[in-house]
Amino acid sequence: MGRLPAAPGWLRRRDPHLVAVHRALRVTLAACAGFYVCRYALHDATTATYALFAVVATGVLSQLGGGPKDRARTLLAVLPAAYALVTTGTLLAVQAWSAALGMLVVGFAVAYGSVGGPRLVGLANGLQLFYILPCFPPYQPGALPSRLAGVTVGLLLLAGAELVLWPERTPVRYQDRLARAADMVARLADSAADACTAPRASAGATDLDDPDPAAAPTTRATDPDPGRGAGAGGPLAASRAAVDGLRPSLVPVLERPASAGAVDRALTHSAAALRYTRTQLARVVTLGVGAPTPETATLLRATARALRAAAPGVGARAPAPDPAPVQEAIADFETARAEPAQEPWPATPEAAEAKLRLGCIALDAAEGARFLLIAVRISRRAPVPPDPYAGDRWRSPFWYAELPARTLWWRRFRGHLTPRSVYFQNALRTAAALAAARLVAGALDLSHGFWALLATLTLMRTCAADTRMTLRPALTGTLLGALATAPLLFAVGERPAVYAAVLPVAMLIAFTAGPLLGVAWGQGMFTVVVAMIFTQLAPADWRLAETRLIDVVIGAAVGTLAGLCAWPRGGGSELRRSVADLLCDSALALQETVAVVTGNATGTGALRRAQHTLTFAEASYAQFQTERHDPVTAGPNWQAALLACQHTTRGAEQLLTRCPPGSLAPWPRTVERLERDAALVAGAFQQQSHGLRRRSRPDHAELRLAETEEVLLGERTLAAHPPADPLLLTATDLSVWLSGLLDDLAAVSPPGAEPARAPDPVP
Numbered sequence: 001m002g003r004l005p006a007a008p009g010w011l012r013r014r015d016p017h018l019v020a021v022h023r024a025l026r027v028t029l030a031a032c033a034g035f036y037v038c039r040y041a042l043h044d045a046t047t048a049t050y051a052l053f054a055v056v057a058t059g060v061l062s063q064l065g066g067g068p069k070d071r072a073r074t075l076l077a078v079l080p081a082a083y084a085l086v087t088t089g090t091l092l093a094v095q096a097w098s099a100a101l102g103m104l105v106v107g108f109a110v111a112y113g114s115v116g117g118p119r120l121v122g123l124a125n126g127l128q129l130f131y132i133l134p135c136f137p138p139y140q141p142g143a144l145p146s147r148l149a150g151v152t153v154g155l156l157l158l159a160g161a162e163l164v165l166w167p168e169r170t171p172v173r174y175q176d177r178l179a180r181a182a183d184m185v186a187r188l189a190d191s192a193a194d195a196c197t198a199p200r201a202s203a204g205a206t207d208l209d210d211p212d213p214a215a216a217p218t219t220r221a222t223d224p225d226p227g228r229g230a231g232a233g234g235p236l237a238a239s240r241a242a243v244d245g246l247r248p249s250l251v252p253v254l255e256r257p258a259s260a261g262a263v264d265r266a267l268t269h270s271a272a273a274l275r276y277t278r279t280q281l282a283r284v285v286t287l288g289v290g291a292p293t294p295e296t297a298t299l300l301r302a303t304a305r306a307l308r309a310a311a312p313g314v315g316a317r318a319p320a321p322d323p324a325p326v327q328e329a330i331a332d333f334e335t336a337r338a339e340p341a342q343e344p345w346p347a348t349p350e351a352a353e354a355k356l357r358l359g360c361i362a363l364d365a366a367e368g369a370r371f372l373l374i375a376v377r378i379s380r381r382a383p384v385p386p387d388p389y390a391g392d393r394w395r396s397p398f399w400y401a402e403l404p405a406r407t408l409w410w411r412r413f414r415g416h417l418t419p420r421s422v423y424f425q426n427a428l429r430t431a432a433a434l435a436a437a438r439l440v441a442g443a444l445d446l447s448h449g450f451w452a453l454l455a456t457l458t459l460m461r462t463c464a465a466d467t468r469m470t471l472r473p474a475l476t477g478t479l480l481g482a483l484a485t486a487p488l489l490f491a492v493g494e495r496p497a498v499y500a501a502v503l504p505v506a507m508l509i510a511f512t513a514g515p516l517l518g519v520a521w522g523q524g525m526f527t528v529v530v531a532m533i534f535t536q537l538a539p540a541d542w543r544l545a546e547t548r549l550i551d552v553v554i555g556a557a558v559g560t561l562a563g564l565c566a567w568p569r570g571g572g573s574e575l576r577r578s579v580a581d582l583l584c585d586s587a588l589a590l591q592e593t594v595a596v597v598t599g600n601a602t603g604t605g606a607l608r609r610a611q612h613t614l615t616f617a618e619a620s621y622a623q624f625q626t627e628r629h630d631p632v633t634a635g636p637n638w639q640a641a642l643l644a645c646q647h648t649t650r651g652a653e654q655l656l657t658r659c660p661p662g663s664l665a666p667w668p669r670t671v672e673r674l675e676r677d678a679a680l681v682a683g684a685f686q687q688q689s690h691g692l693r694r695r696s697r698p699d700h701a702e703l704r705l706a707e708t709e710e711v712l713l714g715e716r717t718l719a720a721h722p723p724a725d726p727l728l729l730t731a732t733d734l735s736v737w738l739s740g741l742l743d744d745l746a747a748v749s750p751p752g753a754e755p756a757r758a759p760d761p762v763p
């Protein structure tokens with residue numbers, strides 16, 4: 001079917017592509033078709049009820065991702081789970097306590113399933129309803145076939161509607177976003193190579209890749225070549241915009257590659273590698289040297305070719321890219337920089353240091369491109385090069401490539417089974433609230449008690465503040481809906497034909513009003529809809545509206561109390577704690593990385609802890625973005641803090657892959673200096689962590705960033721000459737990596753910056 005021919009101007013402003021209207025039409029037609037056929041043609045009220053509520057559960061209370069075919073496949077895949085939940089609810093409805101106990105287990109299992117990815121998050125509320133509806137009296141195991149038949153009819157009708165009735169546009173795939181970003185970063189690599197071929201004077205800048213331009217440090221220099229990088233179409237600006245487009249906050253929830261499978265892990269890894277590569281290339285562009293560096297330019301052009309190969313490869317428009325060419329370019333560069341220089345070495349220590357640093361940063365960028373190509377191959381399920389650390393999850397960046405899917409899913413579920421995980425917190429809060437609401441409904445013998453559980457499920461949010469904000473309009477809307485329903489039931493009386501005629505219009509308005517006009521309109525109109533439904537199933541009077549209002553109030557009260565008792569601050573409190581832990585763990589990880597390369601340590605326990613903590617911090621940040629927060633107390637630049645720690649772990653992975661353990665052991669004085677430098681950088685990370693725990697913003701004097709940067713600069717200047725031993729270049733690589741981490745850390749609490757504004761909540 002085509003689009004609707006016309007729509008009022010206000011509707012077009014609120015819903016430009018009429019997505020909400022088309023969705024409401026599909027749900028209304030599918031629900032009414034199943035309900036009317038089963039109720040009036042087959043004379044089966046039970047089948048009619050479950051057909052209608054199956055459509056409402058998956059079409060209104062759930063979020064389906066992908067294009068029309070993907071949405072239809074998802075609905076068909078839900079059938080087995082729906083059968084199991086309806087069967088369980090039917091059998092446990094024998095007693096209120098058994099139904100409540102089942103609600104506790106089912107509520108936790110379904111909500112905790114969200115850890116498996118956004119597709120499961122979108123289905124969670126709908127799946128809960130498949131248990132909630134049959135777990136209330138009457139206890140009728142004999143009605144189970146009719147209930148399952150109704151669920152089947154409803155889901156099949158909605159799946160068909162998704163395919164033929166105003167099908168939604170297929171959203172932009174994450175792979176296409178990644179491909180565009182790779183192309184833009186390839187342009188930046190070309191600019192970096194040009195800068196090394198025709199060098200400029202040093203611009204004094206170290207990085208333009210600010211995680212949040214609005215909160216960028218005021219001390220950062222502008223792009224030294226405005227025509228190339230700073231303009232709207234320049235490589236710096238274009239690549240920043242493209243890479244920023246990969247942030248989870250800017251990708252629709254259901255299109256994020258966040259499942260436990262290897263493909264989604266590889267896509268996430270690709271985005272992280274691309275972001276890291278872009279950061280290093282931006283540093284190359286803004287560093288500038290006073291003499292040509294042909295070896296570095298050659299490596300950067302190989303990096304650009306690798307990025308251009310990744311773009312069509314990740315989008316499946318070309319064969320999976322081969323990392324061998326960029327790997328050869330890396331090997332050639334390392335050989336060239338270890339040999340005596342063919343051209344005169346820069347006369348001044350500063351110029352020598354800049355050239356040395358430029359090569360190290362370019363090498364990091366090339367390594368990032370190589371990681372990107374390997375991750376793209378994994379996402380395409382193509383063979384990958386042999387892994388020297390195969391089986392070592394913490395030394396091998398691609399440990400997940402060859403593991404079976406069931407192992408990856410088990411590790412994801414087991415890893416978040418801790419009170420530190422926001423997934424665990426939300427699941428426990430939801431399960432406890434629903435079980436409590438079921439007990440209250442049984443104790444009070446509510447005639448339509450599932451409305452109380454439905455109110456608890458739909459009104460409770462991840463933090464108490466959001467729940468309170470939702471509660472007032474929801475109760476107001478329910479009250480107004482009840483006031484409108486009571487005279488309607490009194491005036492029309494027991495005339496099912498009237499309600500059957502008006503029901504489609506009421507459903508269409510209700511399912512459109514909620515998304516477009518807010519919770520109050522949605523709750524009010526849904527009150528009218530449920531009254532029209534139940535008057536067609538059994539005789540009812542105006543007290544049905546009163547029952548609906550009481551049930552919603554009870555359910556909302558239970559949800560509010562649960563939110564106040566169980567992690568009331570939501571993701572914000574957990575984010576502060578997890579990021580503080582992550583900064584501490586990252587400090588230990590960077591010290592450990594230096595110790596492993598210098599031969600003073602053999603394990604990777606600290607890096608392992610940092611990687612593990614990073615998963616909790618990223619999950620907390622994702623939830624934090626869905627909640628409302630006071631901008632004044634929102635905290636530092638959380639995105640910058642996460643990026644600094646991501647660059648710590650990514651850089652450590654690359655260094656441990658490239659540098660043999662103990663390679664610097666023959667150089668005790670170099671080892672001593674590097675360990676002192678690592679301790680200084682780790683101290684800055686730990687000071688930032690302590691500031692988060694104290695809820696204060698440490699300034700640069702407290703972090704000692706300038707002092708530490710000066711020490712690192714001095715170390716590189718001392719090493720800035722053709723090395724007597726190629727292994728000493730490893731020391732420079734470590735020093736430049738540590739210096740880059742200081743740049744990242746400076747963006748967390750930039751001098752003179754206002755508190756970072758919390759993003760608008762994502763629906």
